[in-house]
Amino acid sequence: MKKKTLALLLITGAVFLNTTPCFAASQSIKVSVSESSDKGGYSQLPAPETVLKDTGFSPKLPVSLAGSFEFDSGRITESSTLDANGNVTNRLKGISFNYVQTKNNTTTSVSFSAEPDIGQTSAKDTVGTKYGELTLYYSDKQANSVSWAENGVFYMLMDVNKKISKDELHKMAKEIIDIKQEKQ
DSSP states (O other), rough: OOHHHHHHHHHHHHHHHHHHHOOTTTTEEEEEEEESSSGGGSSSOOHHHHHHHSSSSOOOSSSTTTTTTTEOOOOOOEEEOOTTTSEEEEEEEEEEEEEEEEEEEEEEEEEEEEEEOOOOOOTTOOOEEETTTTTEEEEOOSSSSEEEEEEEEEEEETTTTSSSOOHHHHHHHHHHHHHOOOOO
């Protein structure tokens, strides 16, 4: 089971590295690790105060996503960048939530992640779409994903199975953006 989890994390990490925005004018590599222990996992949508305590920041926490996707599980993530010399920089804690939709005995899932924004910029393979003052960046290179930065938080929705369309991901992102958030 541990080999399967490790393989899944490595594959997810490889996809994540190729779909997430890169850092402008730096030669750094992003490394992401998800905690697989019960300590870092959520079986129910956590309260904002819990996420703040666990990660040190307050992202928006959608109960559900457009298209009848419901919260299924979540975990704390840790990421950092490696500089050109291999030194770890920018250690961050974030969240990664899984939302599922079941129709006609078929389950589709989308992952929602958030971490503090440290100046990520869009990768070359993304298409930007304005939504109010924000820009949503879409990529379908290795997974269908949409990402954006808002109020100091970097958000991403990702479908590694490529079953969720660009329009559906944009609708989910817009609903998250429109969530009113109380100041923590």
